[in-house]
Amino acid sequence: MKTIGLRELNQNPSKAVALVRSGVPILVTDRGKPVLRMVPETEAPSVLQRMLESGDAHPPAEQGMPDLDPDLAPELPSLSDLLIDERDRERRR
Template identity: 80%
Template structure:
């Protein structure tokens, strides 16, 4: 593990980050005492990704939200139209 002083980190933060991105772990010291450790971040798959990979769930066929409102009440049109009509009625009162 590499060790650098706090002053060096303050003067060249991008250089330290580049070393960490390359896989190095860096121990930062302040007056010789360790104050923080910089280690490369490992991307762990999220819960949904793990479920997709295991086959427990399947991805949706289409992107976006389903039009549940129009399925429940097709005579009303879209939810945004209903909201706008409701606002207009409230303004007229």
């Protein structure tokens, strides 16, 4: 950790910010006593990432879309048929 005085921070704040952006934490002192610490901001993990890390959620075993079984709802038309019908209705308006 780099230590700089408050006066140096006031005179050249961009230099301090550049150091912190590059990953170097800075301890700012006033008359030799620490007054603040500047550390690089880290992006917080998403809720899903935290759940995966804690074991509350698990990634899918297989990638991609599952195969659909048309026998589950034989009375319903296919999605393609529904889309074609909807487009036909819109064209007739």
